[in-house]
Amino acid sequence: MAQPHRSGFACFVGRPNAGKSTLTNALVGSKVAITSSKPQTTRHAIRGIVHRDDAQLVIIDTPGLHRPRTLLGERLNDIVHETWSEVDVVGFCVPADEKVGPGDRFIAAELKKIARRTPVIGVVTKTDLVKPEQVAEQLLALQDVMEFADLVPVSAVDGFQVRTVADLLVARLPEGPQLYPGGELTDEPEQTLVAELIREAALEGVRDELPHSIAVTVEEMLPREGRDDLVDVHALLYVERPSQKGIILGHKGERLREVGATARRHIESLLGSKVYLDLHVKVAKDWQRDPKQLRRLGF
Numbered sequence: 001m002a003q004p005h006r007s008g009f010a011c012f013v014g015r016p017n018a019g020k021s022t023l024t025n026a027l028v029g030s031k032v033a034i035t036s037s038k039p040q041t042t043r044h045a046i047r048g049i050v051h052r053d054d055a056q057l058v059i060i061d062t063p064g065l066h067r068p069r070t071l072l073g074e075r076l077n078d079i080v081h082e083t084w085s086e087v088d089v090v091g092f093c094v095p096a097d098e099k100v101g102p103g104d105r106f107i108a109a110e111l112k113k114i115a116r117r118t119p120v121i122g123v124v125t126k127t128d129l130v131k132p133e134q135v136a137e138q139l140l141a142l143q144d145v146m147e148f149a150d151l152v153p154v155s156a157v158d159g160f161q162v163r164t165v166a167d168l169l170v171a172r173l174p175e176g177p178q179l180y181p182g183g184e185l186t187d188e189p190e191q192t193l194v195a196e197l198i199r200e201a202a203l204e205g206v207r208d209e210l211p212h213s214i215a216v217t218v219e220e221m222l223p224r225e226g227r228d229d230l231v232d233v234h235a236l237l238y239v240e241r242p243s244q245k246g247i248i249l250g251h252k253g254e255r256l257r258e259v260g261a262t263a264r265r266h267i268e269s270l271l272g273s274k275v276y277l278d279l280h281v282k283v284a285k286d287w288q289r290d291p292k293q294l295r296r297l298g299f
Helices: 020-032 071-086 102-112 132-145 162-171 187-203 242-249 251-271 291-296
Strands: 006-013 046-051 055-060 089-095 120-125 150-153 215-223 230-239 274-283
Touching: 006 020, 006 071, 006 162, 020 046, 020 055, 020 089, 020 120, 020 162, 055 162, 071 102, 089 102, 089 162, 102 132, 120 132, 120 162, 132 150, 150 162, 187 215, 187 230, 187 251, 230 242, 230 251, 242 251, 242 274, 251 274
Parallel strands: 006 055, 006 089, 089 120, 120 150, 230 274
Antiparallel strands: 046 055, 215 230
């Protein structure tokens, strides 16, 4: 039986010089060459994409977390927390050659706030610099810092367990198609992701009543004329029967408004820009069984 394909986002956190970049580069291999041709498509810089037959792992950057002394510092820390809650898995990097210190504990305390929702994997980096006993001691020391979903030693320099780190991260990703076909950051997957976010918001709370009979197409996604901080998204939600349209709309359209608000928030985080979302519900009779409609709906 073939393994399901998984795709999603991860980020590495840790003190400066904890080996995050070197590990990212080792995971991604020579394929770090991903830079979007148009700047600022996502607020979170993408560091690289790990491509495998069974998965696509997108590693994103987070600004360093520090004790905030200013409003900007707080804002940056907010972005960090937002990023942490948006990724599927977090790798907390601690170098093998330095004692676990207050900086690590500060990050761990912050990570505990999201650990209920987002799995955190403890990664002991730079194992090539120390003896095996020291690696073991560091793993034990880390266990006292917080409850990790998994702990793994790695050396990005000599390749020790890089594949294992990838496996542990991939195992925590949801099942799904490639987010960036061919590893390129193009506009196409962005629309696909936007449609997926709308579909997710629409299914929230009505999954039992309409498990699969919702499709979403993004008809148009364009920056608003004369404004560089607003993107207009026009999307259609397709259901199979008029009764389902009623469920999605809710009493006086209230349900659809909630769906729109939730989806808009998620789309704004994805695009890093304000979004005006125009959402309409259409009935496409039995679209799940009609190849022509399926093609049009992007299946």
